[in-house]
Amino acid sequence: MNTSVSIAVNGTPHDSRIEPRLLLVHYLRDVLGLTGTHVGCETSLCGSCTVLLDGRAVKACTVLAAQADGAEVTTIEGLADGDELHPLQEAFWEEHGLQCGFCTPGMIMAAHQLLEDHPDPSEAEIRHGLEGNLCRCTGYQNIVRAVRRAADAMGAASS
Amino acid sequence: MATTTVPKQIGARVRRKEDPRLITGASTYTDDLKLPGMAYCTVLRSPHAHARIASIDTSGAEATKGVLRVVTGRDVQEAIGGLPVAHKIEGLLEPPHRVLAIDEVRYVGDGVAAVVAEDPSTARDALERIEVEYEELEAVVDVEKAAAGGPFVHEELGTNVAFTFPFEAGDVDGAFQDAPVVLRQRIVNQRQIPFAVEPRAVAARFDRGHRKLEIWSSTQIPHLLRTQLSVMLGIPEHSVRVIAPEVGGGFGSKLNVYAEEALVGHLARELGRPVKWTATRTEGFQATIHGRDQLADVEIAASEDGVLHGMRVKLLQDLGAYHQLLTPVIPTLTVLMLPGAYRLRNLQVELKGVFTDKTPTDAYRGAGRPEANFIIERVLDLIADATGIDPIEVRRRNFFPADAFPADTCTGLTYDSGNYQAAVDLLLETVDYDALRREQAQRRERGELMGIGVACYVEICGLGPSAALPAGGWEACTLEVRRTGRVVVKTGVSPHGQGEETTFSQIVADALGVGLNDVEIAHGDTDYVPEGIGTFGSRAQAVGGAALSMALEDVRDKSRKIAGHLLEADPEDVVFDEGKLHIRGAPDRAVGFQDVVTAAYMADDLPEGVEPGLASTRFFEPSNFTFPFGVHLCVVDIDPDTGEPSIRRYVAVDDCGNVINPMIVDGQIHGGVAQAIAQSLYEQAVYDADGQLVTGSLMDYAVPRASYLPSYELRRTTTPTPVNPLGAKGVGEAGTIAGNPCVMNAVVDAVSHLGIRHVDMPATPEKLWRIITERD
Numbered sequence: 025m026n027t028s029v030s031i032a033v034n035g036t037p038h039d040s041r042i043e044p045r046l047l048l049v050h051y052l053r054d055v056l057g058l059t060g061t062h063v064g065c066e067t068s069l070c071g072s073c074t075v076l077l078d079g080r081a082v083k084a085c086t087v088l089a090a091q092a093d094g095a096e097v098t099t100i101e102g103l104a105d106g107d108e109l110h111p112l113q114e115a116f117w118e119e120h121g122l123q124c125g126f127c128t129p130g131m132i133m134a135a136h137q138l139l140e141d142h143p144d145p146s147e148a149e150i151r152h153g154l155e156g157n158l159c160r161c162t163g164y165q166n167i168v169r170a171v172r173r174a175a176d177a178m179g180a181a182s183s
Numbered sequence: 184m185a186t187t188t189v190p191k192q193i194g195a196r197v198r199r200k201e202d203p204r205l206i207t208g209a210s211t212y213t214d215d216l217k218l219p220g221m222a223y224c225t226v227l228r229s230p231h232a233h234a235r236i237a238s239i240d241t242s243g244a245e246a247t248k249g250v251l252r253v254v255t256g257r258d259v260q261e262a263i264g265g266l267p268v269a270h271k272i273e274g275l276l277e278p279p280h281r282v283l284a285i286d287e288v289r290y291v292g293d294g295v296a297a298v299v300a301e302d303p304s305t306a307r308d309a310l311e312r313i314e315v316e317y318e319e320l321e322a323v324v325d326v327e328k329a330a331a332g333g334p335f336v337h338e339e340l341g342t343n344v345a346f347t348f349p350f351e352a353g354d355v356d357g358a359f360q361d362a363p364v365v366l367r368q369r370i371v372n373q374r375q376i377p378f379a380v381e382p383r384a385v386a387a388r389f390d391r392g393h394r395k396l397e398i399w400s401s402t403q404i405p406h407l408l409r410t411q412l413s414v415m416l417g418i419p420e421h422s423v424r425v426i427a428p429e430v431g432g433g434f435g436s437k438l439n440v441y442a443e444e445a446l447v448g449h450l451a452r453e454l455g456r457p458v459k460w461t462a463t464r465t466e467g468f469q470a471t472i473h474g475r476d477q478l479a480d481v482e483i484a485a486s487e488d489g490v491l492h493g494m495r496v497k498l499l500q501d502l503g504a505y506h507q508l509l510t511p512v513i514p515t516l517t518v519l520m521l522p523g524a525y526r527l528r529n530l531q532v533e534l535k536g537v538f539t540d541k542t543p544t545d546a547y548r549g550a551g552r553p554e555a556n557f558i559i560e561r562v563l564d565l566i567a568d569a570t571g572i573d574p575i576e577v578r579r580r581n582f583f584p585a586d587a588f589p590a591d592t593c594t595g596l597t598y599d600s601g602n603y604q605a606a607v608d609l610l611l612e613t614v615d616y617d618a619l620r621r622e623q624a625q626r627r628e629r630g631e632l633m634g635i636g637v638a639c640y641v642e643i644c645g646l647g648p649s650a651a652l653p654a655g656g657w658e659a660c661t662l663e664v665r666r667t668g669r670v671v672v673k674t675g676v677s678p679h680g681q682g683e684e685t686t687f688s689q690i691v692a693d694a695l696g697v698g699l700n701d702v703e704i705a706h707g708d709t710d711y712v713p714e715g716i717g718t719f720g721s722r723a724q725a726v727g728g729a730a731l732s733m734a735l736e737d738v739r740d741k742s743r744k745i746a747g748h749l750l751e752a753d754p755e756d757v758v759f760d761e762g763k764l765h766i767r768g769a770p771d772r773a774v775g776f777q778d779v780v781t782a783a784y785m786a787d788d789l790p791e792g793v794e795p796g797l798a799s800t801r802f803f804e805p806s807n808f809t810f811p812f813g814v815h816l817c818v819v820d821i822d823p824d825t826g827e828p829s830i831r832r833y834v835a836v837d838d839c840g841n842v843i844n845p846m847i848v849d850g851q852i853h854g855g856v857a858q859a860i861a862q863s864l865y866e867q868a869v870y871d872a873d874g875q876l877v878t879g880s881l882m883d884y885a886v887p888r889a890s891y892l893p894s895y896e897l898r899r900t901t902t903p904t905p906v907n908p909l910g911a912k913g914v915g916e917a918g919t920i921a922g923n924p925c926v927m928n929a930v931v932d933a934v935s936h937l938g939i940r941h942v943d944m945p946a947t948p949e950k951l952w953r954i955i956t957e958r959d
Contacts, residue, residue, distance in 0.1 A: 160432050
């Protein structure tokens with residue numbers, strides 16, 4: 025019954041035999057041990073499991089691992105460049121964009137997508153762009169600030 | 184270790200020490216644990232609100248390949264004791280609450296059976312092969328009918344009323360007699376679902392060699408859980424180790440002892456293998472405590488000049504089907520806090536706690552105080568409306584004045600310190616209130632709906648004196664200065680987002696002159712931190728931080744003695760200053776703190792009577808609660824065509840005493856206000872007439888998303904508390920307590936010219952649209 029998949033996760037290729045019904049989030053967490061991607065609702069409503077699949081943000085609780093065959097996946101563990109944090113990580117830290125931290129990996133990955141689509145987002149665009157991700161701790165205000173700060177940092181770096 | 188001058192840390196905006204692991208995915212939450220040989224547990228839950236279990240057939244599940252064990256309530260009733268309720272309520276009815284139901288289920292989500300299997304999907308598959316035959320009983324859903332008579336949730340009790348809690352102070356009848364203003368209002372605090380984003384999870388391992396049970400749980404109270412698991416499972420307390428690893432939010436929902444914590448512990452012991460259970464989101468909705476759900480009928484007596492003279496309040500608290508840890512205690516906090524910031528002297532309350540066939544209610548951020556503040560702050564606005572006096576002026580006329588502190592309330596509390604008018608003054612410096620009122624008048628003429636809401640609050644924090652709590656109110660701290668100079672703090676509080684690894688480090692850094700990164704804050708492991716109470720009731724800083732301050736004082740005293748010896752001076756003359764200890768008035772006659780630490784451990788040249796080592800364990804018992812306060816204002820616009828409300832501006836003035844880290848305090852206010860706006864405008868747990876939770880998913884229960892919420896403007900006054908050495912009061916629940924009446928007073932204000940005096944939460948567009956169109 026098992027099927028073979030070949031998935032590059034954070035730059036490392038993995039060939040695995042998996043159950044066809046295995047979800048990408050469980051593949052990442054249980055097969056590869058990358059537990060930075062969290063499961064908050066298993067119904068694609070909270071966004072905690074957001075990862076990048078070929079560069080686009082997806083909710084890994086509603087993608088089968090088999091659907092990721094041949095794809096490149098980036099998780100929160102793969103975002104920093106060695107010890108150098110990604111500007112989004114740095115900005116979430118600086119702006120106190122997290123409290124309990126559970127939604128944070130998904131929130132950062134969703135913000136990553138947002139800044140790709142809108143490198144210079146307004147507050148309204150940030151709030152709209154993060155609608156797929158729930159946070160119960162921060163009231164979102166510092167998350168919005170963090171994304172705006174990251175946009176400034178990334179804009180300055182690329183200009 | 185840094186022994187040179189470091190900046191003063193207390194009061195500084197310091198980035199959190201917790202964050203590097205959380206933003207890189209390097210933290211470990213309970214569900215991230217994978218222990219060798221781990222098996223996986225799932226729980227079968229009742230689909231009915233009230234039913235007799237005629238039969239359970241587990242054979243299909245047991246025959247499933249990979250299934251290790253299937254248990255029902257009967258199978259574990261000898262091995263696992265009932266779930267605890269901690270209270271001091273006289274005459275409380277306490278029906279049995281088993282970890283799995285026996286014979287009868289009493290809410291949708293009540294556990295019926297559990298499966299342990301080699302992997303999670305097998306465990307889930309096997310659940311579907313358990314056949315339960317139910318005989319449905321009439322569900323008890325409406326709390327007023329439940330209070331009045333049968334059918335009964337617990338037939339053997341012959342009533343649904345678990346307790347009555349009458350309270351009377353002053354001369355209430357006298358206050359109502361001839362009162363020029365008498366008002367009546369029903370005020371409802373609808374049921375809320377806490378929704379920590381991390382679902383509850385429990386893992387357990389039984390060490391056969393040492394007969395020791397290790398439990399990892401997503402909990403706010405590892406030490407209280409340890410004691411209760413010891414009792415429930417019959418294992419000596421010192422042989423139970425509870426670890427709260429990274430915990431993904433709590434808001435009170437993890438301030439509890441849950442069936443699965445005992446069940447998983449028992450199954451790990453029985454099977455000899457580690458077992459893990461992780462709640463699905465559906466279980467998060469059905470089988471994790473709910474909050475609020477209180478119905479108040481309020482009578483108000485006031486004078487024509489807006490002074491509140493008396494209140495009669497009939498309170499019905501929907502308890503749900505069973506007591507969880509603090510279920511009946513929560514509404515008693517409502518009674519205590521009904522006077523709010525005001526000199527109310529005559530108060531009569533009749534509180535009834537009523538069982539229904541619903542998920543149990545318990546502590547949800549604010550826990551009884553948001554309910555109280557919603558009532559009293561609506562009452563003040565009702566008085567303002569009836570007397571034609573501005574709401575801010577009505578509040579001023581009723582405040583405890585600044586010179587009244589410590590101030591006694593008619594409910595027997597003593598407010599430690601406060602200056603309520605100063606908070607209002609700062610609000611009025613921040614907001615041009617008169618201009619807002621003028622704008623409102625202009626907009627009304629154009630047919631636009633704009634409301635301005637103001638709400639004050641006083642809350643109980645720093646829980647609290649042991650005499651006033653059901654399970655001890657102290658906090659413990661062990662401070663160890665290791666021989667390398669590294670400082671280890673072992674605290675009994677159990678942070679899960681509040682940032683005490685940072686704020687406690689700030690306190691240590693200032694006291695000992697070390698760097699923030701020379702300090703390690705350990706928490707959430709009962710073997711490593713032997714005693715504690717936990718994180719709830721905005722107590723971590725005010726009680727846990729106070730215990731830390733006491734331990735720091737011990738270490739500083741001993742350091743002075745050693746330094747005095749090394750400097751051949753009287754310890755009384757040694758001054759502790761920025762990582763060095765020097766003779767008063769002679770800063771060059773100094774030794775570094777590290778020299779003192781080394782001397783303490785080399786121990787070959789210590790003053791007479793001084794023991795080796797440099798450590799202290801202290802318990803702090805607060806003499807009183809602390810009472811933070813403040814005033815919030817918001818401006819709400821309501822679309823006259825759709826009824827959709829939107830918050831244009833939200834200004835919060837809060838006073839939580841001394842602040843250790845303003846960034847963290849602001850974050851707590853943000854999150855608290857967000858949860859208040861959630862209750863005011865969006866969230867309501869709804870049961871249908873059969874007791875089905877129809878808002879049982881994130882599709883149906885409207886947890887606010889980023890686009891639903893405004894940005895907040897925060898201001899602060901600082902009135903330290905005399906209750907603890909830090910002068911800090913606590914801030915975790917302030918926003919939630921202030922926010923509901925603030926938003927709802929604005930909503931009502933927006934439609935008050937249509938003759939509306941009160942709107943029930945949540946103020947949904949549909950509800951407001953009906954109000955607007957029906958009045959047109």
